Amino acid sequence: MLGVAAIVLIALVAVVAPFFLAHAASAFDVLQANQNPSREHLLGTDQLGRDLLTRIIVATRLSVGLALAATAIGAGIGVPLGAITAVLPQRPRMVVQRAIDSLLAFPAIIVAIFVGAIIGPGALGATLGVGISLSFAFARVASTLALSIGGREYVVAARVVGVNAARRFLRYILPNIAETMIIQTTVAVSNSIVFVSALSFLGLGVQAPQFDWGRMLTEGVQAFYLTPAAALGPAVAIAISALAFGFAGEAMARAMNPLLWGSGELAPVERASATSLGPMPELQVARPRLLATNGSNGHAEGPPAHPALEVEDLYVTFPSAGGQVDVVAGVSFTVAKGETLGIVGESGSGKTMTAMAIAQLTPYPGTVKGTIRLDGQALSELSAGQLNKFLSIDLAVVFQDPMSSLNPALKIGTQLTEGAEVHRGLSHKQATQTAVARLREVNIPTPERQLQRHPHEFSGGMRQRAMIAMGLMNNPALLIADEPTTALDVTIQAQIMDLLARINVDHEAAIVFISHNLALVRQSCHRVVVMYAGRIVEEIPSDRLLIDPLHPYTRALIAAVPDMLRSPDEPLAYIPGSAPDLADLPSGCPFHPRCPLAVDKCRSRRPPLEERATGRRVACWVANEDVD
Amino acid sequence: MAVIATARPGGPPSLVARISRNPWTGFLFRRLVSLAIILLALAFATFSMVRLIPGDPALNIAGIGATPEQLDAIHHQLGIDQPLLVQLVTYFTNLLHGDLGSSFVTKQPVTEVIQTRISNSLQLAGASLLLVMLVSIPGGMLAGAITREGRHPRGEVAFTALTSIIGALPEYLMATFLAFLFAVEIRLLPVAGAEGPQSLVLPALAVSLRPIAVLLRIVRVETLNVLAQDYIRTARSKRLPQRLIYLRHTLPNVVTAALTVGGILFAALIGSAVVVETVFARPGLGTSLVNAVLARDYPVIQGDVLVLGVTVVVVNAIVDILLAAVDPRSLTRKG
Numbered sequence: 001m002l003g004v005a006a007i008v009l010i011a012l013v014a015v016v017a018p019f020f021l022a023h024a025a026s027a028f029d030v031l032q033a034n035q036n037p038s039r040e041h042l043l044g045t046d047q048l049g050r051d052l053l054t055r056i057i058v059a060t061r062l063s064v065g066l067a068l069a070a071t072a073i074g075a076g077i078g079v080p081l082g083a084i085t086a087v088l089p090q091r092p093r094m095v096v097q098r099a100i101d102s103l104l105a106f107p108a109i110i111v112a113i114f115v116g117a118i119i120g121p122g123a124l125g126a127t128l129g130v131g132i133s134l135s136f137a138f139a140r141v142a143s144t145l146a147l148s149i150g151g152r153e154y155v156v157a158a159r160v161v162g163v164n165a166a167r168r169f170l171r172y173i174l175p176n177i178a179e180t181m182i183i184q185t186t187v188a189v190s191n192s193i194v195f196v197s198a199l200s201f202l203g204l205g206v207q208a209p210q211f212d213w214g215r216m217l218t219e220g221v222q223a224f225y226l227t228p229a230a231a232l233g234p235a236v237a238i239a240i241s242a243l244a245f246g247f248a249g250e251a252m253a254r255a256m257n258p259l260l261w262g263s264g265e266l267a268p269v270e271r272a273s274a275t276s277l278g279p280m281p282e283l284q285v286a287r288p289r290l291l292a293t294n295g296s297n298g299h300a301e302g303p304p305a306h307p308a309l310e311v312e313d314l315y316v317t318f319p320s321a322g323g324q325v326d327v328v329a330g331v332s333f334t335v336a337k338g339e340t341l342g343i344v345g346e347s348g349s350g351k352t353m354t355a356m357a358i359a360q361l362t363p364y365p366g367t368v369k370g371t372i373r374l375d376g377q378a379l380s381e382l383s384a385g386q387l388n389k390f391l392s393i394d395l396a397v398v399f400q401d402p403m404s405s406l407n408p409a410l411k412i413g414t415q416l417t418e419g420a421e422v423h424r425g426l427s428h429k430q431a432t433q434t435a436v437a438r439l440r441e442v443n444i445p446t447p448e449r450q451l452q453r454h455p456h457e458f459s460g461g462m463r464q465r466a467m468i469a470m471g472l473m474n475n476p477a478l479l480i481a482d483e484p485t486t487a488l489d490v491t492i493q494a495q496i497m498d499l500l501a502r503i504n505v506d507h508e509a510a511i512v513f514i515s516h517n518l519a520l521v522r523q524s525c526h527r528v529v530v531m532y533a534g535r536i537v538e539e540i541p542s543d544r545l546l547i548d549p550l551h552p553y554t555r556a557l558i559a560a561v562p563d564m565l566r567s568p569d570e571p572l573a574y575i576p577g578s579a580p581d582l583a584d585l586p587s588g589c590p591f592h593p594r595c596p597l598a599v600d601k602c603r604s605r606r607p608p609l610e611e612r613a614t615g616r617r618v619a620c621w622v623a624n625e626d627v628d
Numbered sequence: 629m630a631v632i633a634t635a636r637p638g639g640p641p642s643l644v645a646r647i648s649r650n651p652w653t654g655f656l657f658r659r660l661v662s663l664a665i666i667l668l669a670l671a672f673a674t675f676s677m678v679r680l681i682p683g684d685p686a687l688n689i690a691g692i693g694a695t696p697e698q699l700d701a702i703h704h705q706l707g708i709d710q711p712l713l714v715q716l717v718t719y720f721t722n723l724l725h726g727d728l729g730s731s732f733v734t735k736q737p738v739t740e741v742i743q744t745r746i747s748n749s750l751q752l753a754g755a756s757l758l759l760v761m762l763v764s765i766p767g768g769m770l771a772g773a774i775t776r777e778g779r780h781p782r783g784e785v786a787f788t789a790l791t792s793i794i795g796a797l798p799e800y801l802m803a804t805f806l807a808f809l810f811a812v813e814i815r816l817l818p819v820a821g822a823e824g825p826q827s828l829v830l831p832a833l834a835v836s837l838r839p840i841a842v843l844l845r846i847v848r849v850e851t852l853n854v855l856a857q858d859y860i861r862t863a864r865s866k867r868l869p870q871r872l873i874y875l876r877h878t879l880p881n882v883v884t885a886a887l888t889v890g891g892i893l894f895a896a897l898i899g900s901a902v903v904v905e906t907v908f909a910r911p912g913l914g915t916s917l918v919n920a921v922l923a924r925d926y927p928v929i930q931g932d933v934l935v936l937g938v939t940v941v942v943v944n945a946i947v948d949i950l951l952a953a954v955d956p957r958s959l960t961r962k963g
Binding site: 098102105106107108109110113114116117118119120121190194197198201202203204217221224225228231232235238239242243246247250359361363364365387388389391392396397399401404405406407408409410414415418419422423467470 | 662666669673677680681682688776777778779792793796797798800801804805807808811812857858859860861862863864865866867868869872876877880881884891892895896897898899900902903906907917918920921922924926929933936937940941944954955
């Protein structure tokens with residue numbers, strides 16, 4: 001906005017000022033030469049006693065005018081040159097494009113000086129020089145635009161239905177390239193002002209007695225010690241006009257394409273219900289609500305005296321526009337040593353957030369409350385340094401997408417060994433030996449060779465196996481696998497699942513397996529926790545999952561699993577309604593709007609998670625009433 | 629060549645095969661071919677320059693009052709009294725022998741002019757590049773780490789405003805402001821000449837401030853992008869110290885992007901150096917070029933443009949090769 005206003009003002013001055021002030025600008029008075037700013041001469045005078053401010057204002061027309069002329073020349077040469085690539089055959093097009101790219105690599109100012117040298121020093125040479133140096137950028141943009149728009153479906157469709165070329169250009173192509181060309185032109189004017197003034201400044205542009213800002217700058221610099229304002233005045237004029245056009249162009253670009261031109265700021269977490277992991281995890285130390293009676297291990301009741309993982313009353317909270325949103329709300333469960341626990345639910349159910357909270361990888365600005373005990377050790381009792389060491393050894397995470405979860409710039413070997421070197425103090429040699437053993441364990445052939453390779457040389461299945469090998473480096477007590485097979489082929493899926501099962505036995509590692517794939521979870525887990533809207537709604541041993549699921553949501557999930565044996569005519573089962581908005585949860589049981597069995601009580605009161613037997617819990621008024 | 633020569637017939641049979649199968653071979657070959665083409669085009673452009681001058685260039689040099697004998701002498705010196713093809717062959721032959729002609733003004737061989745001045749220009753460009761990289765990469769990464777995921781929004785606004793203003797100020801204005809500050813106000817550093825390392829400070833600052841601002845913004849955004857990648861989450865899941873997360877896992881991926889832009893910035897930096905040399909009266913290729921254009925000293929213009937152009941082209945080629953070394957995936961990419 002400011003940029004546009006400044007442009008209008010500059011244009012006005014350029015058009016109007018010379019009519020009134022041209023005479024005053026050349027009126028010299030040698031007695032008043034080289035004066036510093038005073039009330040009479042706001043910026044002082046030059047070596048011939050001419051008023052500097054008047055001269056700067058009058059010079060606006062020539063400075064901006066030459067810049068506009070240079071921009072017109074640049075566009076006039078560049079746009080046709082670039083647009084022509086759209087109609088050229090493949091090979092000549094490549095040649096022209098490569099030529100444009102090569103020319104773009106040369107500094108514009110040197111190109112302008114070179115052209116100016118041919119024409120000879122003067123306003124014409126400078127304008128032509130700057131125009132030609134700008135034409136390459138115009139050609140590049142025009143070529144990109146023409147190629148992308150000319151090939152778009154609606155333009156092709158228009159041609160197919162017989163819209164003629166001229167009409168196609170006016171109706172379909174021009175409106176689409178106009179925006180970008182306006183932006184490009186505004187930025188080019190900004191550059192033009194700078195370059196033309198630079199050439200004048202160097203003495204290669206406007207020659208006396210004519211004067212533009214660049215020329216005035218040169219004269220001002222010669223009188224630097226006497227009257228600094230003589231140089232600073234034109235310098236500021238150049239800077240302001242260049243900034244005005246530059247900012248106006250950038251503002252237009254930003255308004256038209258916020259994604260491409262945004263300064264990179266990431267959108268704030270508006271709806272924390274987007275539980276799929278946010279952009280970046282952040283190390284966060286849990287601040288537990290200490291439950292006084294359950295503080296130490298001795299009192300802990302339940303099956304194993306020393307489970308691999310105990311989660312108690314876990315909350316993960318994100319700020320949002322309407323206040324704080326709990327994406328995980330009071331989740332408690334345990335995983336025994338050597339056990340595999342599955343966590344299932346729709347996207348947004350909080351399953352991944354639960355896992356990330358356990359791994360202390362909750363993304364910013366989320367906060368975690370509750371007690372997490374890993375291998376008997378409450379994480380909150382550790383200092384930051386102890387926590388890092390403890391987690392690095394006792395916990396490993398295998399992420400969903402092996403294609404993006406390994407660093408493309410580092411060798412597999414480095415990525416496998418670094419954790420053990422840092423936290424267990426192994427020498428590089430020892431760590432490498434362990435890495436070789438682990439890679440062999442996950443069936444990667446010639447492990448010594450693979451350590452020297454980069455992730456892009458690995459297939460998807462191999463990368464996920466390398467990720468698992470990385471997780472096994474320190475013999476963790478717990479392995480969290482967050483949808484480890486979702487991004488892989490079905491055949492590779494089976495291999496990875498077999499591998500996890502073997503690790504479960506061989507390393508006695510507990511595994512928390514997160515998935516939306518109920519069939520996979522039933523096959524590979526001992527116990528299943530079903531989550532809905534940030535809460536556990538049912539916990540069930542996986543061998544009972546198909547026999548007597550209690551919660552209507554669990555049943556709906558099971559019914560929604562596609563079945564090869566189902567007749568193709570039968571409609572696919574699905575759960576009516578959509579996952580709830582965590583910022584605005586329904587009253588009572590959060591599932592009630594989608595539940596076929598809902599009764600009045602479900603709408604008003606939230607059902608507690610009741611323990612029905614060891615490893616069997618359900619949060620449902622109807623299901624629990626059946627038994628009572 | 630040297631590597632291939634060591635592949636004796638009785639030696640390991642795979643050496644030649646290994647070289648031809650190595651992705652670097654094709655990559656370097658493609659790079660060298662395009663480098664050669666661009667250099668040829670550059671030489672052709674400087675050759676064409678004198679021939680493209682409207683009217684008789686000799687008149688520009690000797691003035692309107694020149695006698696036909698004087699004009700003929702200049703024609704001969706410029707080589708434009710020969711048929712065009714002969715001119716072209718002579719020009720390229722001389723070029724290959726390192727003969728760029730002699731200055732009309734000082735009668736000095738152009739190669740000598742370039743030799744005495746190139747080191748001043750290289751020092752300026754090199755110091756500026758070093759300054760740009762040393763400030764922008766750590767600075768941009770720090771800014772990225774501080775403002776990641778919307779942390780410190782006000783700091784981000786201030787950063788963006790400051791860098792956009794500095795990034796929009798051309799080098800000669802920067803030079804003028806610096807000269808004003810140090811010549812008139814502080815008088816701490818020399819504002820003219822090329823005596824000693826202190827004379828390098830102001831020109832290098834003037835040349836590099838703008839690219840520093842531009843690159844700072846790019847590096848910050850790139851750092852944000854890299855920090856949001858899954859592999860950084862993986863690194864954090866390994867509980868690596870911040871030092872390793874930033875230096876080992878983030879830096880190489882950020883540098884790739886910084887280098888891509890760095891090549892373009894360095895070319896622009898050479899252009900800036902030409903202008904800034906004139907402001908600070910530093911005897912380099914830039915001042916030589918500007919004076920030659922003013923004096924219509926065509927052989928010197930040709931020589932200076934050729935040297936500046938070759939520098940740009942070679943630097944771009946080096947950046948490409950560096951990029952390939954940092955990011956092996958770009959080896960197989962076309963372009």
